[in-house]
Amino acid sequence: MQDDLSSLVVALSKSGDFEDAAARTLSAMMGLTERTIAASKYAGRAKVLRSMVHLRPAGGYVKLAILEQGATAVQSAGSTGQRGAPSLVSATAWRSVVQHGSPVFVDVTLGALKPYLPQLPDKAEEPLPGSFTSQESRQSFLSRQASHVCVIPLRALGAGIGGMISLEADSPTAMGQDFIWRECIDRLQTIAEVAAPYLTGLPFRPAPHAEVDEYLPVVGKSMANLLPILNVFSQQEESVLISGPTGAGKSRLARWVHSRSSRRKGPFEVLELLAVPEELQMAELFGWKKGAFTGAVKDSLGSIGRAEGGTLFIDEIDKLSLKAQAGLLRVLEERSYRVLGDGAGDRGADVRFIIGTNVDLREAVRAGRFREDLYYRINVLPLRVPSLDERQDEIPLWAHYMVTRRHKEQFPQGQAQLSPEAEQVLSGRAWPGNLRQLDNIIRRAYTLALVEHGPSAELTLSSGHVSRALEYEGATGQAESKAAASIPTALIAAAQAFIAEAKRRGTPLDLGLTEALVGIVLGQAVQQMGREEAFRALGRENLLKNRNHHKVLKRELEKVEALYKELGEGPSPFAALLAENEAA
Numbered sequence: 289m290q291d292d293l294s295s296l297v298v299a300l301s302k303s304g305d306f307e308d309a310a311a312r313t314l315s316a317m318m319g320l321t322e323r324t325i326a327a328s329k330y331a332g333r334a335k336v337l338r339s340m341v342h343l344r345p346a347g348g349y350v351k352l353a354i355l356e357q358g359a360t361a362v363q364s365a366g367s368t369g370q371r372g373a374p375s376l377v378s379a380t381a382w383r384s385v386v387q388h389g390s391p392v393f394v395d396v397t398l399g400a401l402k403p404y405l406p407q408l409p410d411k412a413e414e415p416l417p418g419s420f421t422s423q424e425s426r427q428s429f430l431s432r433q434a435s436h437v438c439v440i441p442l443r444a445l446g447a448g449i450g451g452m453i454s455l456e457a458d459s460p461t462a463m464g465q466d467f468i469w470r471e472c473i474d475r476l477q478t479i480a481e482v483a484a485p486y487l488t489g490l491p492f493r494p495a496p497h498a499e500v501d502e503y504l505p506v507v508g509k510s511m512a513n514l515l516p517i518l519n520v521f522s523q524q525e526e527s528v529l530i531s532g533p534t535g536a537g538k539s540r541l542a543r544w545v546h547s548r549s550s551r552r553k554g555p556f557e558v559l560e561l562l563a564v565p566e567e568l569q570m571a572e573l574f575g576w577k578k579g580a581f582t583g584a585v586k587d588s589l590g591s592i593g594r595a596e597g598g599t600l601f602i603d604e605i606d607k608l609s610l611k612a613q614a615g616l617l618r619v620l621e622e623r624s625y626r627v628l629g630d631g632a633g634d635r636g637a638d639v640r641f642i643i644g645t646n647v648d649l650r651e652a653v654r655a656g657r658f659r660e661d662l663y664y665r666i667n668v669l670p671l672r673v674p675s676l677d678e679r680q681d682e683i684p685l686w687a688h689y690m691v692t693r694r695h696k697e698q699f700p701q702g703q704a705q706l707s708p709e710a711e712q713v714l715s716g717r718a719w720p721g722n723l724r725q726l727d728n729i730i731r732r733a734y735t736l737a738l739v740e741h742g743p744s745a746e747l748t749l750s751s752g753h754v755s756r757a758l759e760y761e762g763a764t765g766q767a768e769s770k771a772a773a774s775i776p777t778a779l780i781a782a783a784q785a786f787i788a789e790a791k792r793r794g795t796p797l798d799l800g801l802t803e804a805l806v807g808i809v810l811g812q813a814v815q816q817m818g819r820e821e822a823f824r825a826l827g828r829e830n831l832l833k834n835r836n837h838h839k840v841l842k843r844e845l846e847k848v849e850a851l852y853k854e855l856g857e858g859p860s861p862f863a864a865l866l867a868e869n870e871a872a
């Protein structure tokens with residue numbers, strides 16, 4: 289073992305990317321498992337099928353690597369040519385790994401799951417309450433011949449559990465027994481510990497060029513990395529949890545998942561919880577029979593009923609009342625529900641759920657607003673959609689797509705484009721409202737261009753059109769949103785606000801007034817850190833040494849006052865500091 293471990297360490301230290309490190313780690317683990325089988329009573333009657341690295345730090349999956357028996361390289365998740373639906377891992381297994389920080393053994397045939405807790409031997413013998421998992425996970429494993437699964441936590445150095453490694457084996461004669469996991473678990477864990485810093489720290493291999501389609505017409509670098517994972521998710525029956533900021537495209541991605549699933553011919557239903565008052569949530573979800581409550585004048589299908597045979601996307605799940613959460617949990621666990629006022633009993637739900645959220649559900653669980661069991665039940669296949677600001681490379685592509693789409697509605701044969709300057713303006717600002725906000729701006733800029741040029745099959749949106757569309761947004765809102773953005777982005781936003789004001793006034797707004805920026809930064813720093821610390825932090829210690837800092841602060845703050853005066857905005861937030869400085 290020592291030799292194997294040393295050669296693994298050498299190999300890992302030469303690995304250039306996650307995929308290579310994953311292949312080496314998984315093949316070392318599968319090799320060890322095979323040797324353990326060969327030396328056990330299951331020799332010749334059991335085989336190792338595959339293993340997987342699931343990198344899923346808080347927020348969602350970022351990488352999934354699968355090594356099939358006999359292969360030397362990991363499969364890129366979701367690649368075509370995979371047989372059947374690749375099984376991932378059950379919600380209960382992940383929950384146990386997170387809660388106990390220890391491995392878990394799953395007997396798929398029995399549907400039993402045991403945490404490996406040698407320090408608490410009694411507990412280790414008890415299957416986890418609630419036992420194994422949903423029917424979906426079980427079926428998924430069984431369809432891949434996996435009868436026994438071992439799941440090992442993956443810890444990044446100094447961090448919590450950021451993922452897991454799962455090993456699947458086929459050993460029908462070991463039904464109801466622990467299989468060989470106990471014999472090799474310590475060594476498997478050692479391999480996982482040695483490999484964890486490489487698996488969590490190495491860069492990913494660049495994703496192959498992603499195919500775009502009507503549901504996802506633009507794919508930049510970060511989405512290209514996520515799509516293979518989402519593709520695997522789409523082939524599962526388990527619930528998918530899509531989190532991400534509002535307007536980032538979660539509902540479109542849900543549709544994308546549906547369009548790639550085996551349910552694509554079935555309906556795709558959306559339940560926007562934000563639009564449903566709490567007291568109507570149960571009715572909206574489950575439907576009602578005539579007379580079930582005041583106002584129920586005829587039978588009505590709920591979202592679950594309408595999504596029968598297809599997919600239901602429930603957006604803003606954190607808005608679900610605790611009562612409706614209990615109802616949804618039951619549907620997810622038992623695949624049945626009761627229509628309100630239906631005396632005929634429960635009906636089955638053949639529905640795949642995709643859940644959307646723009647809040648951190650763990651926080652909602654901690655605050656007691658969201659059921660923990662429901663959280664784990666929907667958190668089997670989580671994925672976080674990055675904000676548009678994290679997908680900078682997509683901004684011009686989306687803008688182009690949105691302009692073209694709009695123009696084709698008017699002129700099917702026409703051509704519309706954005707000037708390079710217009711693209712720069714769009715790329716240079718922050719998008720707190722994400723794709724929805726970008727779409728709104730493009731719509732306005734397009735209208736402005738039409739107004740200026742008249743209806744025309746050939747149309748170019750200039751930076752002027754885009755800037756004017758942005759002006760409608762209001763400079764204050766922008767400035768606030770910029771605070772969290774990168775410095776260049778924030779500065780460009782400030783420049784846009786300045787230019788917009790210059791254009792609005794009709795009288796010149798002298799460029800020299802922008803020099804007030806130095807005073808704003810300095811004044812802000814002095815207010816936050818105190819005089820001396822501020823001058824040091826901003827690289828002006830020399831001014832402290834020759835006692836010139838009062839003078840410089842005065843000069844710069846006066847420029848700020850001049851700017852405020854010119855804008856008719858009254859005293860600046862640094863007026864008191866200026867007076868105090870004068871007195872000093």
Ligand SMILES: Nc1ncnc2c1ncn2[C@@H]1O[C@H](COP(=O)(O)OP(=O)(O)OP(=O)(O)O)[C@@H](O)[C@H]1O
Binds near residue numbers: 724
């Ligand atoms: N794939 C897409 N194709 C075209 N437009 C898109 C796409 N994705 C997002 N958009 C644009 O962004 C807007 C917001 O997208 P979507 O409703 O999917 O976001 P969301 O993350 O679900 O938002 P919310 O959380 O507020 O519901 C859409 O109305 C559309 O203008």
